[in-house]
Amino acid sequence: MRAYYFDNIPGDQRLPHGDPSKSIPLEQLQKLGVNHWYIPVEGHEGPIDAVAKERGYKNRDMITVSREGLGELYEDKMKTFFHEHMHEDEEIRYVLSGSGFFDIRETPSEAWIRVAVAPGDLLVVPAGIYHRFTLDEADDIKVMRLFQDEPKWVPHNRGVDTDANPHRAEYLRAISLSA
Structure with missing residues (x-):
């Protein structure tokens, strides 16, 4: 996993869009509630079960x-994955093969942080945070999705109603306490 600021230059969303050599430390993502583990794909079952x-x-x-x-x-x-949205549940993804990008909306700056994921990356995006996803130029990713309850993926696109969503409010409260 590597994280860096997205450059917001129009063009193919699958391109790096920023300078990956100017990385953002994991601690900065953790302040936003984003967690990451690296678990090698070979033999991942036990460690993934433990995290689960x-x-x-x-x-x-x-x-x-x-x-x-x-x-x-x-x-x-x-288009759906890349539209800015949030979920009322954590989004948990473990990359088995391929690669892609999760863009995380930084609060309060409103900047996008691009998180490049590859095999072995386990990323947890908290409920209530605005984010989006896209493939990279390889156009292929296989992930394990983990769920606290029944499998579901319900995006709430950013807007006035979503800004007032109780899960969004709880997220903002949680990160303000950790700051």
Whole structure:
């Protein structure tokens, strides 16, 4: 995992869009409630089970995001994933193969932090934080999704209603206490 500021220059969202050599430390992401572990893919089952038990993740599934895998749905899915949104549950992703980018909205600066993920990265994005996802130029990622309850993925696109969402308010309260 490497994190750096997104440059906001228009163009292909799958490009790095920033200077990956000017990395943001994990501690800065943790202040935003974002957690990361590196767990090698080979032999990952035990360590993933331990993290799942510790954090109360009861369910999991696998998803492959690629042009080939999504077929005609690819363009629509990529637009949906890249639209700024939040969830009312944590978003937990463990990368098994491929790579991509999670963009995290930094509060209070409103800057985007681009988080490049690759095999072995386990990323936890807290409920209530604005974020988005895109593939990189390789156009392929396979991830294990972990869930605290039944598997679901419900994006709440950023807007007036979402800004007033109780999960968003709780997130803002939580990061203000950790600052």
